[in-house]
Amino acid sequence: MPQAALPGAPASSRAERAAERRAAIVAAALDEFIARGFTATRLDDVAKRAGVAKGTIYLHFKDKETLFEELVRTAIIPVVDRMTTPPPIGGSVREALEAFAKTFLREVVATRRADIIRLIVAEGPRFPAIADFYYREVISRGLAAMRGLIEIGIARGEIRLGELKNFPQIVVAPAIVAIVWKSLFERHAPLDANEMLRVHLDLIFGARSKP
Amino acid sequence: MPQAALPGAPASSRAERAAERRAAIVAAALDEFIARGFTATRLDDVAKRAGVAKGTIYLHFKDKETLFEELVRTAIIPVVDRMTTPPPIGGSVREALEAFAKTFLREVVATRRADIIRLIVAEGPRFPAIADFYYREVISRGLAAMRGLIEIGIARGEIRLGELKNFPQIVVAPAIVAIVWKSLFERHAPLDANEMLRVHLDLIFGARSKP
Amino acid sequence: MPQAALPGAPASSRAERAAERRAAIVAAALDEFIARGFTATRLDDVAKRAGVAKGTIYLHFKDKETLFEELVRTAIIPVVDRMTTPPPIGGSVREALEAFAKTFLREVVATRRADIIRLIVAEGPRFPAIADFYYREVISRGLAAMRGLIEIGIARGEIRLGELKNFPQIVVAPAIVAIVWKSLFERHAPLDANEMLRVHLDLIFGARSKP
Amino acid sequence: MPQAALPGAPASSRAERAAERRAAIVAAALDEFIARGFTATRLDDVAKRAGVAKGTIYLHFKDKETLFEELVRTAIIPVVDRMTTPPPIGGSVREALEAFAKTFLREVVATRRADIIRLIVAEGPRFPAIADFYYREVISRGLAAMRGLIEIGIARGEIRLGELKNFPQIVVAPAIVAIVWKSLFERHAPLDANEMLRVHLDLIFGARSKP
DNA sequence: TATGAATGAGTGTTCATTCAT
DNA sequence: TATGAATGAACACTCATTCAT
Numbered sequence: 001m002p003q004a005a006l007p008g009a010p011a012s013s014r015a016e017r018a019a020e021r022r023a024a025i026v027a028a029a030l031d032e033f034i035a036r037g038f039t040a041t042r043l044d045d046v047a048k049r050a051g052v053a054k055g056t057i058y059l060h061f062k063d064k065e066t067l068f069e070e071l072v073r074t075a076i077i078p079v080v081d082r083m084t085t086p087p088p089i090g091g092s093v094r095e096a097l098e099a100f101a102k103t104f105l106r107e108v109v110a111t112r113r114a115d116i117i118r119l120i121v122a123e124g125p126r127f128p129a130i131a132d133f134y135y136r137e138v139i140s141r142g143l144a145a146m147r148g149l150i151e152i153g154i155a156r157g158e159i160r161l162g163e164l165k166n167f168p169q170i171v172v173a174p175a176i177v178a179i180v181w182k183s184l185f186e187r188h189a190p191l192d193a194n195e196m197l198r199v200h201l202d203l204i205f206g207a208r209s210k211p
Numbered sequence: 212m213p214q215a216a217l218p219g220a221p222a223s224s225r226a227e228r229a230a231e232r233r234a235a236i237v238a239a240a241l242d243e244f245i246a247r248g249f250t251a252t253r254l255d256d257v258a259k260r261a262g263v264a265k266g267t268i269y270l271h272f273k274d275k276e277t278l279f280e281e282l283v284r285t286a287i288i289p290v291v292d293r294m295t296t297p298p299p300i301g302g303s304v305r306e307a308l309e310a311f312a313k314t315f316l317r318e319v320v321a322t323r324r325a326d327i328i329r330l331i332v333a334e335g336p337r338f339p340a341i342a343d344f345y346y347r348e349v350i351s352r353g354l355a356a357m358r359g360l361i362e363i364g365i366a367r368g369e370i371r372l373g374e375l376k377n378f379p380q381i382v383v384a385p386a387i388v389a390i391v392w393k394s395l396f397e398r399h400a401p402l403d404a405n406e407m408l409r410v411h412l413d414l415i416f417g418a419r420s421k422p
Numbered sequence: 423m424p425q426a427a428l429p430g431a432p433a434s435s436r437a438e439r440a441a442e443r444r445a446a447i448v449a450a451a452l453d454e455f456i457a458r459g460f461t462a463t464r465l466d467d468v469a470k471r472a473g474v475a476k477g478t479i480y481l482h483f484k485d486k487e488t489l490f491e492e493l494v495r496t497a498i499i500p501v502v503d504r505m506t507t508p509p510p511i512g513g514s515v516r517e518a519l520e521a522f523a524k525t526f527l528r529e530v531v532a533t534r535r536a537d538i539i540r541l542i543v544a545e546g547p548r549f550p551a552i553a554d555f556y557y558r559e560v561i562s563r564g565l566a567a568m569r570g571l572i573e574i575g576i577a578r579g580e581i582r583l584g585e586l587k588n589f590p591q592i593v594v595a596p597a598i599v600a601i602v603w604k605s606l607f608e609r610h611a612p613l614d615a616n617e618m619l620r621v622h623l624d625l626i627f628g629a630r631s632k633p
Numbered sequence: 634m635p636q637a638a639l640p641g642a643p644a645s646s647r648a649e650r651a652a653e654r655r656a657a658i659v660a661a662a663l664d665e666f667i668a669r670g671f672t673a674t675r676l677d678d679v680a681k682r683a684g685v686a687k688g689t690i691y692l693h694f695k696d697k698e699t700l701f702e703e704l705v706r707t708a709i710i711p712v713v714d715r716m717t718t719p720p721p722i723g724g725s726v727r728e729a730l731e732a733f734a735k736t737f738l739r740e741v742v743a744t745r746r747a748d749i750i751r752l753i754v755a756e757g758p759r760f761p762a763i764a765d766f767y768y769r770e771v772i773s774r775g776l777a778a779m780r781g782l783i784e785i786g787i788a789r790g791e792i793r794l795g796e797l798k799n800f801p802q803i804v805v806a807p808a809i810v811a812i813v814w815k816s817l818f819e820r821h822a823p824l825d826a827n828e829m830l831r832v833h834l835d836l837i838f839g840a841r842s843k844p
Numbered sequence: 845t846a847t848g849a850a851t852g853a854g855t856g857t858t859c860a861t862t863c864a865t
Numbered sequence: 866t867a868t869g870a871a872t873g874a875a876c877a878c879t880c881a882t883t884c885a886t
Contacts, residue, residue, distance in 0.1 A: 183332075183335065202372055
């Protein structure tokens with residue numbers, strides 16, 4: 001019962017259909033891995049959700065581990081692109097960070113991408129390849145960009161605390177907390193992540209006179 | 212191959228030995244769950260590591276899930292006690308937070324307890340009982356204490372940013388980041404967590420003149 | 423080591439082979455359940471005997487209990503059909519019952535079907551669904567047919583004891599005894615079930631002048 | 634928690650208490666074996682029901698099989714005694730059989746002893762020792778007695794069908810059916826076993842003029 | 845390519861049996 | 866004798882992986 005391709009779609013080429021199937025598998029696997037973790041996820045369920053036979057998964061991925069790793073890679077790339085491409089042009093560093101925070105909340109914390117990050121934290125130690133990849137592609141690049149911003153802020157006098165440039169992690173820390181909070185504690189005590197990040201920027205740049 | 216009791220130990224009572232065995236199981240389970248996650252952990256391995264027969268686990272715990280939950284509880288309680296009992300009397304709020312940070316680094320980040328926290332983040336969504344327990348016993352209590360400190364700091368003029376009291380999470384955020392970093396990225400780029408927390412306190416209280 | 427299909431068989435369709443495998447499992451399970459009872463039967467042995475992998479059993483049956491119940495159903499149906507379809511045509515009621523007895527001895531008492539009945543007696547109380555099914559499909563139908571015969575016999579004057587129609591069980595009772603005897607005591611004292619049933623019919627219809 | 638001896642009982646001797654415990658184990662085992670069959674019965678449950686520690690069972694019985702076999706023996710003896718001791722004094726053979734039927738219904742069919750017989754049917758094939766014992770102690774003796782009665786009946790002219798003496802099983806058959814019916818089908822269709830046995834005697838002796 | 849039936853190693857859990865106290 | 870904690874072999878059931886169609 002192949003349902004990967006919507007019936008209305010024009011008869012696409014062999015290659016296109018293969019790509020569609022592969023994408024369907026990846027999407028389904030993402031859902032399952034997020035919901036259950038690596039070991040507890042059944043490829044049977046992934047296949048069912050993808051509208052594909054179980055054997056088909058093995059035409060696209062060597063095994064469960066490979067699927068998992070490629071999946072995380074696939075899921076990470078867009079985040080990286082989205083978060084790193086808009087370089088802080090024009091305005092102040094605070095404005096740049098505010099824009100960054102806004103994007104992060106909208107595109108990561110409020111979406112399934114937050115779960116991906118939690119997934120990496122959860123399974124990372126068992127999948128060094130993933131931790132490596134994540135460090136290389138996201139962490140190091142993200143922190144470098146952040147450090148650049150901080151240095152500009154310091155140079156411009158927006159940021160008083162010079163040592164902050166040694167720990168760009170501090171700037172991102174509340175965003176990480178927001179992700180964890182969302183997964184685990186939101187129903188116990190909802191968190192206004194937006195406001196939290198604003199307050200944190202106040203800490204870094206000094207409080208603004210509220211508009 | 213019973214190895215639970217060290218040979219040198221005096222012939223302890225039935226109850227004592229039972230408690231020892233139980234403790235051995237919990238310790239072994241902790242190691243295994245941390246290393247592999249819930250599903251991938253084999254009770255066979257737990258038993259082997261605890262020096263106990265597989266069936267013995269079931270004399271102490273109803274099933275794997277119960278073992279996991281009780282284990283997290285057991286592992287968490289001492290941390291909570293250690294972190295919440297020494298209330299910062301006397302000195303300044305900054306000093307209190309510095310003491311807290313030092314303790315946290317020494318007792319949590321640098322120990323296996325960090326892994327427990329990662330374990331909670333990883334498996335929490337699948338074990339609501341654990342997330343509940345953790346929120347109730349650790350998060351809510353910890354944040355309440357933190358909020359109290361912040362308010363004192365604000366009242367005394369040590370902390371300028373009044374809104375901080377609404378987000379005690381901000382104060383703890385870098386500590387969380389330190390935990391995650393340690394598990395995933397330490398070998399790519401070692402993090403001086405001690406210094407990071409100090410810088411973060413500078414952000415909150417204003418930079419000190421370095422001694 | 424698939425042995426379900428005999429080598430000489432023509433390459434059958436997927437569905438046919440599935441049916442063959444299912445039948446092989448049922449046959450193997452019948453042997454094992456008869457020999458050991460429900461609990462003591464190992465699905466490993468069933469699989470081995472059926473020439474099938476253990477997992478294959480679960481492609482056809484939800485679990486051991488379902489296998490057992492479906493098996494009894496499967497094994498019972500043909501007997502019922504065989505025993506109930508030949509309606510007493512033409513001759514006397516005695517002749518009809520003699521034919522019935524002969525069939526019963528040949529098709530049930532002398533075959534593995536006797537063991538099935540013993541199996542039902544043995545495990546019935548623990549499997550209400552089976553007792554229900556057996557009552558509905560075999561007992562009630564069989565007794566109704568028997569009662570019909572008795573009434574005809576009474577009407578025709580072949581049977582003198584009118585009250586017999588209230589207890590068709592009496593007519594079948596020696597057949598049941600034959601089954602139990604065969605399983606348990608045959609080696610201690612062989613029983614000529616054929617002759618026993620004849621004598622019993624003499625009791626009901628009056629002795630014949632032996633030919 | 635030993636509860637085998639009632640508190641009010643006088644401090645009995647060591648041997649007496651041991652016998653009491655043994656009896657308690659046998660009684661408990663009977664209940665459990667009847668309810669679950671041999672394999673599905675847990676010695677843990679037997680011990681609990683007997684108010685005895687699990688290990689205690691092994692002080693009295695070599696293993697589960699031995700317990701089962703001794704138990705059936707123990708449970709059978711009283712039945713045999715009760716059913717065989719009242720020898721047909723005085724009256725007619727019909728009266729003797731009517732007395733027998735009455736006793737059988739009261740003492741066997743209506744009691745747990747019926748379950749014992751079903752237990753023997755169920756587990757007999759797997760426990761030849763039990764089938765042997767049962768044949769020797771019950772079946773052969775009971776059928777011999779029955780045959781004796783039949784012969785007297787024939788000699789006296791009460792029983793017309795001479796061949797009946799070759800199949801005393803016919804006389805008992807409805808009683809067996811009553812036992813099976815009680816265990817399996819009573820809730821579907823209650824059976825008036827008393828009346829059934831009476832009708833059966835009418836078949837053997839000829840109908841009476843109802844009082 | 846795609847399918848899904850079949851495989852069989854692997855794992856949680858149970859329970860008869862033992863034995864130190 | 867009696868206990869019940871401990872053992873470990875056994876078994877039902879699962880699921881990643883393969884392969885004939």
